[in-house]
Amino acid sequence: MTAQNSRSGDELVAAFNPMAPDQVENPFPMYVRLRQERPVFYSAMFDLWVVTRYDDISEVEKDTARFSSVGALDARAEPHPEVRNILKQAYPKFVSLVQSDPPDHTRIRAVFGRALSPQRIAAMEPSIRATANGLIDGFVQDGFGDLVQQFAFALPGFIICDLLGVPRADMQQLKGWSDDKTLLMSATAPIEQQVESAHGFVAMERYFKEKLQERSKKPREDLLTLLVPQSMGGTAPMSEQEAVCNAMDLFSAGHETTTSLIGGGMWLLLNSPEQLEAVKADPSLIPNALEEMLRKEPPVRGFFRQVTEDTTLGGVSIPKGARLFIMYESGNHDETQFPDPDRFDIRRAEAKKHLAFGKGIHFCVGAPLARLEGRIAFEQLLTRLPNLRLREDEPAVRRPYLMLRGFDHLPVAWDVPAKK
Numbered sequence: 001m002t003a004q005n006s007r008s009g010d011e012l013v014a015a016f017n018p019m020a021p022d023q024v025e026n027p028f029p030m031y032v033r034l035r036q037e038r039p040v041f042y043s044a045m046f047d048l049w050v051v052t053r054y055d056d057i058s059e060v061e062k063d064t065a066r067f068s069s070v071g072a073l074d075a076r077a078e079p080h081p082e083v084r085n086i087l088k089q090a091y092p093k094f095v096s097l098v099q100s101d102p103p104d105h106t107r108i109r110a111v112f113g114r115a116l117s118p119q120r121i122a123a124m125e126p127s128i129r130a131t132a133n134g135l136i137d138g139f140v141q142d143g144f145g146d147l148v149q150q151f152a153f154a155l156p157g158f159i160i161c162d163l164l165g166v167p168r169a170d171m172q173q174l175k176g177w178s179d180d181k182t183l184l185m186s187a188t189a190p191i192e193q194q195v196e197s198a199h200g201f202v203a204m205e206r207y208f209k210e211k212l213q214e215r216s217k218k219p220r221e222d223l224l225t226l227l228v229p230q231s232m233g234g235t236a237p238m239s240e241q242e243a244v245c246n247a248m249d250l251f252s253a254g255h256e257t258t259t260s261l262i263g264g265g266m267w268l269l270l271n272s273p274e275q276l277e278a279v280k281a282d283p284s285l286i287p288n289a290l291e292e293m294l295r296k297e298p299p300v301r302g303f304f305r306q307v308t309e310d311t312t313l314g315g316v317s318i319p320k321g322a323r324l325f326i327m328y329e330s331g332n333h334d335e336t337q338f339p340d341p342d343r344f345d346i347r348r349a350e351a352k353k354h355l356a357f358g359k360g361i362h363f364c365v366g367a368p369l370a371r372l373e374g375r376i377a378f379e380q381l382l383t384r385l386p387n388l389r390l391r392e393d394e395p396a397v398r399r400p401y402l403m404l405r406g407f408d409h410l411p412v413a414w415d416v417p418a419k420k
């Protein structure tokens with residue numbers, strides 16, 4: 001009997017549910033078996049073809065003609081009539097970098113390359129550090145707190161506002177709208193909630209359209225100005241619709257994921273006392289520790305692709321029109337690439353091979369910023385919060401999402417430093 005038609009394989013596939021509490025907590029034992037027995041399979045529960053091996057994921061990411069990103073994040077289900085009615089006020093389609101293929105992707109990516117250039121990002125170091133320290137000043141004398149809610153959420157949120165050029169005071173509002181946008185993608189929430197989110201989505205579009213119009217009249221030194229399309233008097237070779245959608249996506253992509261890197265990474269480190277001490281003694285270990293954190297606890301569990309022709313992947317036939325779920329979370333634990341993959345090892349030589357930022361043409365364009373924010377966050381938290389530790393009386397709480405991995409709450413304590 002082959003692995004493909006084994007009964008245990010079928011049971012395994014039926015049990016696959018990344019949103020079930022035990023698989024939110026620790027999905028990795030299941031992936032070990034999936035990679036061996038059913039590396040590519042159809043999940044009827046999610047109507048997705050799931051890809052679990054590192055090499056198969058890499059093959060998908062390299063072949064953008066066979067595996068398209070267009071519409072990859074669109075809701076599968078037809079929206080409720082009430083939701084559809086509200087969304088008539090929005091653009092008919094959401095068109096952003098991550099959901100495009102060449103040549104559109106090449107054209108838009110060039111604008112992002114300039115907007116998020118290494119020089120522009122490196123110049124932000126002092127302001128990122130000042131922001132991190134300002135947040136820590138707000139709670140350092142408390143001796144305990146929630147590292148995600150009080151720090152990991154706010155730091156990237158403020159920085160993406162600065163980068164875009166919108167007021168930090170708008171961050172909470174934008175975050176609410178960004179959550180609305182995410183909720184609409186799955187179309188599984190109760191109708192009242194979907195209706196509310198549709199209003200939020202329309203408001204977010206309107207917000208960025210107005211900001212782009214302001215920039216077209218009065219350019220500034222910010223990312224929104226670089227996104228102003230030529231049709232509005234700007235320099236970006238894209239339509240108004242593309243500029244608005246990309247500004248919206250940048251806000252979403254630019255904060256939640258880095259929040260999870262800081263929260264998930266700190267959870268790993270605080271659970272490994274010897275490695276925690278090593279990093280404190282030698283902060284030059286932080287960059288590789290960040291890569292290992294991204295490997296072990298990837299903030300994006302997986303991403304989607306549309307199959308454009310009948311094809312074969314990992315020996316499995318997949319029909320045209322199928323939607324793939326390429327699971328970075330599993331690829332990052334593939335034993336053929338990462339020896340002893342469940343071990344968290346800040347000195348791991350091959351850590352940087354992880355798939356947490358994707359691969360190929362869609363490789364995360366915000367990776368340099370995420371790495372910089374992550375490094376500064378760990379440098380400042382570990383120096384300013386002495387004896388930082390997890391709280392035993394309050395559990396850390398993970399977010400139960402199909403696509404995203406991370407903590408909503410990370411209760412910690414530290415020794416209150418003497419006031420200077």
Ligand code: HEM
Pocket residue numbers: 069097098099109112116160249250253254255257258261298299300303355356357358359361362363364365366367369370
């Ligand atoms: C730890 C933090 C982050 C993680 C784990 C992450 C993860 C990812 C992944 C996996 C992709 C590729 C998706 C695919 O394969 O289709 C991606 C693309 C992207 N990311 Fe990030 N990201 C992070 C931070 C950021 C930041 C800070 C920004 C913006 C400033 C950003 C903006 C983008 C954009 C615009 C794309 C689309 C790139 C393209 O399609 O060419 N990301 N990210």
